[in-house]
Every structure is written in C-alpha cells, then in structure tokens.
Amino acid sequence: MPDMTDPRDDADWNFSARHETPMARLDRNWDELLQELRVAQTGVQLLTGLLLTVPFQARFDQLGRQEIVVYLVTFGLAVLASGLLISPVVLHRVLFRQHARRTLVSAGQRFAMAGFACLGLAVVGVCALIFDVVLGVVAGVVAAVAAFVVFATLWAVWPMVLRRRAAEEEEEA
Numbered sequence: 001m002p003d004m005t006d007p008r009d010d011a012d013w014n015f016s017a018r019h020e021t022p023m024a025r026l027d028r029n030w031d032e033l034l035q036e037l038r039v040a041q042t043g044v045q046l047l048t049g050l051l052l053t054v055p056f057q058a059r060f061d062q063l064g065r066q067e068i069v070v071y072l073v074t075f076g077l078a079v080l081a082s083g084l085l086i087s088p089v090v091l092h093r094v095l096f097r098q099h100a101r102r103t104l105v106s107a108g109q110r111f112a113m114a115g116f117a118c119l120g121l122a123v124v125g126v127c128a129l130i131f132d133v134v135l136g137v138v139a140g141v142v143a144a145v146a147a148f149v150v151f152a153t154l155w156a157v158w159p160m161v162l163r164r165r166a167a168e169e170e171e172e173a
Contacts (some may be wrong), residue, residue: 026101048078074125084115120151
C-alpha cells in the first residue's frame, strides 16, 4: 500500500478499491470530517461553557496568581479549540457553490487537527487547575503531566503506531 500522505496515492487507492471518483472521494472525506467535528464540538462546547462559569464562583478570588494564569491559558485554549473546530463549517458557508471541495477538505483537516491539539491542551490545563486547587501545586503538575501523556499517547503516538503497522501489513499482503 502506498504512503497515503501523498494525496495522489490516496486518490489512486480509493479509485481502485472503492471505484470512487475524485469528487465522490472529496464528498465522502467532507462528510466524515463533519461527523468527527460533531463529536469534538460537543466536548469543546461543554468544556468552554464550564470554564466560562469559573470566574463567577465564590472561590475564584481565592486563587493564586499562577492558578489564575493556568485558568486564563486554559480558557484561551478552549476558546481557540472552539474556533478551530467550528471553522470548517464557516469555511463551507463562505465557499458554498464555489466548487472548492478540495480546498474545503484540506483546510478543514488542518483546522480540525489544530483544534484537537488545543482541546487536548485545554483538558490538560483543567486537570492542572483542579488538582492544584484541591491538592496543591505539586499535584497539579503531576495531574497535568499525566493528562498530557495520556492525550499524547491516545491522540498521537498510538495512531502513528497503528498507521505504521497498517502500512507494513498492507505491504506484506
């Protein structure tokens, strides 16, 4: 199986395996991206909504300076994740009837990946803040590192291992 990082190889494979035209492939890719974004947007909206309420809680003014910085960075990441994960839909509206599906899928992929990275970092920040407030700075750092390792493993390391394994299995077949 060719390395699918080259869009031409991906198009050739889809044509031979699925009998899919380039436009049908782009339509399918767009539909798949939208389904994935629906899942992510729900999570990021809940996280951002939760973070919006934090400053209005009675204990917020008791936070130390570093806790406020962690909160603001985390909130900024959640807002950025929201913007990035919603951007493909806005881009679709702007490019509607412009026959720019290739541009839409490509840009949507980049927005989604950047949005997932920001979302993961925002969750790490939430873990750091909660553990810091409840158990102290050391616990906050440990929780943040643990959350980062979990997200890095689940969202980067493991997918790359599976990608490499799939390519090797395809070459053997």
